[in-house]
Structure formats: structure tokens, C-alpha cells
Amino acid sequence: MQWWNSLVRWVQSDDGWRVVSEAVVPFVAILVAGVVAALIGRAALKRVVRLHDDEAKASAIAGIVAASRKAATWSSLGAEERTFTDHLAQEAEVRLRLLPVTGSGLAASWAEHQLGEIKRDSASYGHQPEQSLAEFRDRLLDWQSRPSRAKKLFRADLERWRYEDAEQATEAEQRQRDWKAERDGQRAAPASGSGPAAPARRADEPVEVTPFVPERRTPTAPTPLTDEHAAFRPTSPARHEPVRPREQAPTEAMPAQRDSSDDGDDDTDRYGDPVSATQVRDRTTPDA
Template identity: 45%
Template structure:
């Protein structure tokens, strides 16, 4: 206990005040430096996460816009191209829904509805699809810049479409879509069958350029 009493006495003396002051300043300086380092690291991580979210959202929007372009000519694509396009749309839809952005679910539902409408309209001859694709692109870009305001617009559109669709009409529309898909499948199956039948197997032509060799006659009349 003697060393503890000596320490208390030394801390209370005038000689120890500069050392105590320096120790307190050093302690608070270390704490401030640690807090500043944590704050800077937190800002850097948030900036990196935000940048990756922006890149993921931009990639998803680009994929959806490309899918809208393919959906506008959906009836002219082969079944294999349609499968690849649907897979790309499915991946983009998942990416959009997983984004930590307000209104991502509404944007994904709105994009899915619009792509379905573009696919259906591609079977209608004379339908101008370029303005629809441009509007689809502009709406998604607007959602990227202003998620909150565009989310309300998406919800209003979805609610309006839901109220416009009646059950008998929806059944008729689904039947028409199934008929168009069946006609599309049969057309490409018929094309593949014709392509298989048009393959000609030609037999090789063997030409023998053989000239008859004359046989010498040794019999002479004398």
C-alpha cells in the first residue's frame, strides 16, 4: 500500500501536473484519432456500397431496356432466343427486387407488366412499338434518378391496370396469348421440318476415262 500512497501523493504534487496533463491530452488525442478513423472508414464503405448499388441498378435497367427491345419483336424471335431473353429478364428482375432502394418491388412489377404488353403487341401487325420502348426506357431512367416520386407513379399505374382488367377479359386475353404462342411454336417447328427435308444426299459420280487398248494383230496375209 505504500506505493499506492506514494502515487497519490505524486499525482497531487506540482511536479506531476505537466506529466498528468500530457497523459490526458495524449489519451483524448488517441480517442479522437480512433473515432476519426472509424468515421472515415464508415464513409468510404458507404460510398463503395452506394457505388455498387448504382452499378447494379444501371446494369439491371440496361438489361430490362434491352429486353424491351427484344420484346417489341418477340413474335419474330426463335424459341431459343425467347428462352435466352426470358432468362436475362428473370435475372434483371431479381437484381431490381434485391436493390436496397425504395420502390424496387413496384419498379420490378411495373417492368414485368410492360414487357408482357410489349410481347403481346409484337403479334399485332402495324403496331408502333418504338414509342413504347422509348417510354419504357425513360420511365426506368426517371426511377433511377428519383426513386420516391417514380414509385408513386408505378403504384398508380399498377392499380389502374388492376382495376381495368376484369375476369372474363383476362381469360380471353390469356387464351389469345396461348394461341399466339402455339402458332409461333408450330411455325418454327414447321420451318425446322422443311429444313431437314431439303437436305439432299447426292451420290458421287464416278467417271472412268478409260480408253480401249487396241489389240495388235500378228496375222498377215502373205
């Protein structure tokens, strides 16, 4: 306790009080002010970050809800609108998954599964899209306001869906095996009813080949016709042969008559003796 008494006496002295008032008190004041300023800045920064996260979360939820509204009319959308809806849903899902909020990954997986269900239900008769969209929106808004509680609900739904999918896959495999066994049984039934199957022939076993002998046929005599029109029936089918033109015999050229105007003997031999006009009249008109 001696050192504490010495410190008290030194502070109460003029030199000690001057050091405390001029050095220690300003230092403590500056230190406290710095701590208070740091706390205020941290609170303000956390508020700004929280506001930014809330805006990003609201934007992602709005994108997911807009995609769900489009998915509710999936069966009536065109090819381009379906492509745009898928792009919008995938973008909103990625933004929701990347949020630095508790349970953002579970919320994105839950929203993806729900969008697929809404697409499948859009083509069913009696589907009520308003009720599904309202439930989808309320669950996401509940997650925005109370992420810890909504995270548990999302996890429970995902585990239940995973179990149902596994059960459905097992049932589908069992039905596939039953159908295959039934088909194999139907194929084996005709084979067993037709008789015992022939033993399989080995590849190295010689095969006995019977030579092919053509059948010889004896010529038969033609049967004579006995009907009344046998005499007029042709014995063989008529043949149309082309008519060949007749060949004409070459004509011999007559020898040219030589001019015998100067030779009187040749005229007498060719035309005979000259006849008078009276003889000609008697020959032509014998009655005159």
C-alpha cells in the same frame, strides 16, 4: 464550488500539469483520431457500397431494357429466340427485385407488366416500338436517379392496372353468364314448343311390354306371262352346273387264243374250207 477550485489549483500545480500533459491530452487525441478515422472509413465504405449498388442497378436496368427490345419484335421471333428472351427478362427481373434499393420490388413488378404489354402490342398493326421502348427506358432511369419519387409513380400505375384487370375480369364473367343464360334459353325454347313433356317414369314403376307377333303372309299364285315373248322367257334362272365326265364301261378282257398249230381241225372250223385260185378270180372279176 470548493471541488472545482481544488481541481483548478491541482491542475495549475506541477504534479497536476504533468499528469494532464502526459496522460490526459494523449488519450483525448487518440480518441478523437479514432472517431475521425471511423467516420472517414464509414464514408468510404458507404461510397463503395453505393457504387456497387449503382452498378448492380445499372446492370439490371440494362438487362430489362435489352429484354424489352427483344419483346418489341416478339411476333417475328422464333421459338429459340423467344425462350432466350424470356430467360433474359426473368433473370433481369430477379436481379432488379433483389437490389437493396428503395422501391426495387415495385420497379420489378412494373417492368414485368410493361414487358407483357410490349409483347402483346408487337403483333398489333400500327405499333410504334420506339416510343414504348423510350418511355420504358426513361421511367427506369428516373427510378435509378430518384427512387423515392419513382416508387410512388410505380405504385400508382400498379394500383390502376390492378383495378382495370379486376374490372375486365368482372365484365368477362358477366358476359360468360349472359351467354350461358342465352344458350340455356335457346335449348329450352324447342322443348317447350314441341308440346308438354311426358311425365317422368319412376324407377320402381313396372313397364308394360307388348309381345312381338310376326306377320303372317298368304302365298300368292304366280301371275302367268301375257306378252309375246312369254314362250321364250325362262321360268327360272339358269343354273350352271359342272359337267361330269361320262363313265366308260369296263371292257372285258378277251380270252387269249391258245396256240392250235398242231391241231388241224380248229383251223378248218375257224376259216372254213380251202378255196382255189380260179374261184377267187371268178369272185373278184366276174366279167373276165
